[in-house]
Amino acid sequence: MASGRPPRPTRKARTKNAAIVGMEHSVAKIRVIRTRSSKALEDFPLLDAEGYTIKRIKNDGNCLFRAMSDQIFDREEDYIAVRQAAVKQMRAESHEYTPFIDYRAKGMAELRRGEARGSRASSQSSFSVDEPPPTDTEKEDIWETYLTRMAKNREWGDHLEIKAIARAYNVDVKVYIQRGVESQHLGQVVFGGELGLERPITRIAFHGWRHFSSVRARLATY
Numbered sequence: 001m002a003s004g005r006p007p008r009p010t011r012k013a014r015t016k017n018a019a020i021v022g023m024e025h026s027v028a029k030i031r032v033i034r035t036r037s038s039k040a041l042e043d044f045p046l047l048d049a050e051g052y053t054i055k056r057i058k059n060d061g062n063c064l065f066r067a068m069s070d071q072i073f074d075r076e077e078d079y080i081a082v083r084q085a086a087v088k089q090m091r092a093e094s095h096e097y098t099p100f101i102d103y104r105a106k107g108m109a110e111l112r113r114g115e116a117r118g119s120r121a122s123s124q125s126s127f128s129v130d131e132p133p134p135t136d137t138e139k140e141d142i143w144e145t146y147l148t149r150m151a152k153n154r155e156w157g158d159h160l161e162i163k164a165i166a167r168a169y170n171v172d173v174k175v176y177i178q179r180g181v182e183s184q185h186l187g188q189v190v191f192g193g194e195l196g197l198e199r200p201i202t203r204i205a206f207h208g209w210r211h212f213s214s215v216r217a218r219l220a221t222y
Helices: 009-045 047-048 064-075 076-092 106-113 138-152 159-169
Strands: 052-055 172-177 188-191 199-209 213-217
Touching: 009 172, 047 052, 064 076, 064 159, 064 199, 064 213, 076 159, 159 172, 159 188
Parallel strands: 172 199
Antiparallel strands: 052 213, 172 188, 199 213
């Protein structure tokens, strides 16, 4: 007697169905990526005009180094090596970076006192006007402490680290600035590697919520 149950699919049919489901998931994922990229491009009008798009990068405190890893090595997973190269470069040529440090900014004052802090990008947004100017010895100690912390995982990087990466890998770094953020009317800032040499150009995007993404050619696959 028939049980009334539908016949069990053959192995071939099950394999075909699984493949179809996998394809549907892939198509859905592609649509999501395209939607996000389209939204991101609204904030970076220069990207679309120049034929580029946004590649999303994991937001874990390593985003700058992940984005630059994607540009240099074609994969973001080598971000630790990029971070180490930046710190090594800043330590070797500290005179190229320390003049741009405001030692009286809140974040640097905390380093001076040995206090815990959050991300440098947020902590330097306010200033400690009561802090007396540090001595040269204190500046050296603060700088070394800063480098030690920057070598750690999830420590945010910004313009100093971009410059260091550019010099370490001998590339130019073109940073696209989100529309309306930080009053960058040109929409981009370029950090150069070693002077006097022709260098490859790498491209990253800086979002208003303290995040960096990689910039890829519109037709590139990744």
